[in-house]
Amino acid sequence: MSSRITGIGLSLDYATLEILRRQHPAWRLLLSEHAALIASFLHKAFVSPNVRMKSAADLAEALEDELFGLREQLGTETFPRSAMEYLNEWTANERGWLRKHYPPGSDEAHFELTPATERTIAWLASLAKRPFVGTESRLLTLFDLLRQMSEGSEADPKARIRELVKRRDDIDGEIERIQQGDVPLLDSTALKERFVQFASIARELLADFREVEQNFRTLDRSVRERIALWEGAKGSLLQEIMGERDLIADSDQGRSFRAFWDFLMSQARQEELTQLLDRVLQLPSIADLSPDIRMRRVHYDWLDAGNHTQRTVALLSQQLRRFLDDQAYLESRRIMEILRNIEIRAVAVRENVPAGVFMWIADTAADLDLPMERPLHTPPLKPLIADVRLEAGDEAMDAAVLFAQFVVDKEALAGHIRRALQDRTQVTLRELLDLHPLQQGLAELVAYLQLAVENIKAMVDEAASDTVTWQTPDGFSKQARLPRVVFLR
Numbered sequence: 001m002s003s004r005i006t007g008i009g010l011s012l013d014y015a016t017l018e019i020l021r022r023q024h025p026a027w028r029l030l031l032s033e034h035a036a037l038i039a040s041f042l043h044k045a046f047v048s049p050n051v052r053m054k055s056a057a058d059l060a061e062a063l064e065d066e067l068f069g070l071r072e073q074l075g076t077e078t079f080p081r082s083a084m085e086y087l088n089e090w091t092a093n094e095r096g097w098l099r100k101h102y103p104p105g106s107d108e109a110h111f112e113l114t115p116a117t118e119r120t121i122a123w124l125a126s127l128a129k130r131p132f133v134g135t136e137s138r139l140l141t142l143f144d145l146l147r148q149m150s151e152g153s154e155a156d157p158k159a160r161i162r163e164l165v166k167r168r169d170d171i172d173g174e175i176e177r178i179q180q181g182d183v184p185l186l187d188s189t190a191l192k193e194r195f196v197q198f199a200s201i202a203r204e205l206l207a208d209f210r211e212v213e214q215n216f217r218t219l220d221r222s223v224r225e226r227i228a229l230w231e232g233a234k235g236s237l238l239q240e241i242m243g244e245r246d247l248i249a250d251s252d253q254g255r256s257f258r259a260f261w262d263f264l265m266s267q268a269r270q271e272e273l274t275q276l277l278d279r280v281l282q283l284p285s286i287a288d289l290s291p292d293i294r295m296r297r298v299h300y301d302w303l304d305a306g307n308h309t310q311r312t313v314a315l316l317s318q319q320l321r322r323f324l325d326d327q328a329y330l331e332s333r334r335i336m337e338i339l340r341n342i343e344i345r346a347v348a349v350r351e352n353v354p355a356g357v358f359m360w361i362a363d364t365a366a367d368l369d370l371p372m373e374r375p376l377h378t379p380p381l382k383p384l385i386a387d388v389r390l391e392a393g394d395e396a397m398d399a400a401v402l403f404a405q406f407v408v409d410k411e412a413l414a415g416h417i418r419r420a421l422q423d424r425t426q427v428t429l430r431e432l433l434d435l436h437p438l439q440q441g442l443a444e445l446v447a448y449l450q451l452a453v454e455n456i457k458a459m460v461d462e463a464a465s466d467t468v469t470w471q472t473p474d475g476f477s478k479q480a481r482l483p484r485v486v487f488l489r
Contacts (some may be wrong), residue, residue: 034086043125049294052112192285466481
């Protein structure tokens with residue numbers, strides 16, 4: 001017999017559970033001899049204060065204090081090893097309860113929880129008897145979710161309009177009742193129930209960030225391994241890696257994280273969350289629950305956790321760029337070695353030139369004239385002239401716009417660039433515009449950029465940016481911010 005959790009897709013048959021028992025870090029943690037120590041200490045060090053990572057020195061010191069207290073209670077031989085030995089054991093591949101790494105810009109090791117460990121701690125916390133079990137708020141949440149799915153999937157405009165009209169009538173009725181003095185309020189029990197549910201979902205959301213970050217970190221590790229062993233063309237590897245990255249980003253989990261991040265990055269949303277949390281935490285019924293003081297800034301904790309995930313994605317992009325730079329260097333070095341070898345051989349045979357043809361160079365490009373590339377015959381268009389009597393119009397038209405057209409002289413702009421490079425090896429577009437301000441506004445600026453791309457030697461530094469300002473004929477000042485463009489001699 002096999003059991004299946006519908007809606008999640010996890011098959012709880014014997015084979016699946018046996019594999020989880022032997023391989024999953026969460027199950028191994030529950031079977032560990034020191035499971036109580038591991039779960040309690042990691043909860044105190046990471047989950048309870050909502051700390052993403054800790055340095056090795058700080059975490060070892062905290063664990064040493066924890067071990068000292070336990071040895072005082074249970075005996076000196078209870079935990080005989082040092083704190084760092086336990087931490088290194090918990091980070092081993094066969095356990096996977098902690099992740100040890102070196103953050104960018106730091107030469108000290110840091111530790112952070114793995115998603116499996118956080119889920120284990122959350123499950124252990126759920127085993128405790130809850131002093132308050134609310135059902136009404138969760139039932140209302142279920143109804144609200146069903147309503148959102150039903151309305152969001154309704155393609156009939158008339159049905160959507162009927163639902164909106166009904167909702168508007170309900171709101172109008174509620175406004176009318178409030179104006180008449182009937183102001184319904186949530187009682188103390190309802191407030192407590194909803195706050196407990198909010199706190200639970202807020203904690204689960206922080207744990208979800210670790211799992212999303214772990215997915216991108218796993219992809220980054222896979223990328224590093226394949227780059228180290230890759231011997232083929234760069235294009236094939238990049239296509240394969242970017243395909244996997246897009247697969248994660250375009251998955252349900254990736255799209256949900258992106259939508260959440262965009263929602264939370266709104267300044268108006270952050271201010272709204274701050275105001276709502278301050279107002280709710282000041283309610284007497286909520287104050288009786290003695291809520292965690294960190295709940296007041298939980299949305300900033302979400303931002304911090306999401307920022308860690310974004311940094312992991314940035315590391316993947318940096319790894320790809322480093323791979324391209326290294327490959328370009330190696331290829332350039334190989335080309336120089338071939339040219340150097342040709343020069344050495346040419347000098348060697350200069351005094352004793354072999355008879356006949358001793359060296360030949362193939363044509364650098366094939367001259368192909370494919371039949372399918374020739375243009376096909378296009379029949380001429382025969383205009384149809386309608387025999388209509390023309391009538392003189394009397395509409396008043398402003399013909400000034402016909403004479404307001406202008407053309408940007410690219411040759412003059414190229415002359416500005418050449419004169420600026422006569423006494424220097426390079427000049428930025430910003431410096432050039434200081435010498436020759438824009439006369440024709442944005443059109444002239446676009447012409448400079450087109451010259452930089454097509455006809456003139458130039459480079460674009462995306463790491464820096466310049467601000468260009470010009471005056472319009474109306475007397476207004478406009479500006480554009482663009483990557484730094486450098487013209488070269």
